[in-house]
Amino acid sequence: MLRTFGLRLLVNVALVVLVKFVLGISLLGADTFFFLCMISLITTLHDRYQPAYAWRQKVAANLAVARLPMR
Structure with a gap:
């Protein structure tokens, strides 16, 4: 990260x-x-944080789908 910041x-x-x-x-x-x-x-920092944010959004979406009641 330090190398990216310096560049x-x-x-x-x-x-x-x-x-x-x-x-x-x-x-x-x-x-x-x-x-x-x-x-x-x-x-x-934004570029470094983006993949973690996308992963958390994907996990949250999967949990929301898994919690849907089945009919």
């Missing part, structure tokens, strides 16, 4: 540097870096 952060920083050179807008600073860290962390 995602590196890509985000590279995109900000690219925008700086293409558009000439100075976005580099502590505030921007903090925002990039938070976005990278949130998206990394």
Whole structure:
């Protein structure tokens, strides 16, 4: 997970540097870096959590079907 976070952060920083050179807008600073860290962390944790969430939803659906009364 740490490698994924680092790679995602590196890509985000590279995109900000690219925008700086293409558009000439100075976005580099502590505030921007903090925002990039938070976005990278949130998206990394979301991607890691998605399979567990899908599995829990599938199990809950199976339990709901198993509890239906038979006629």
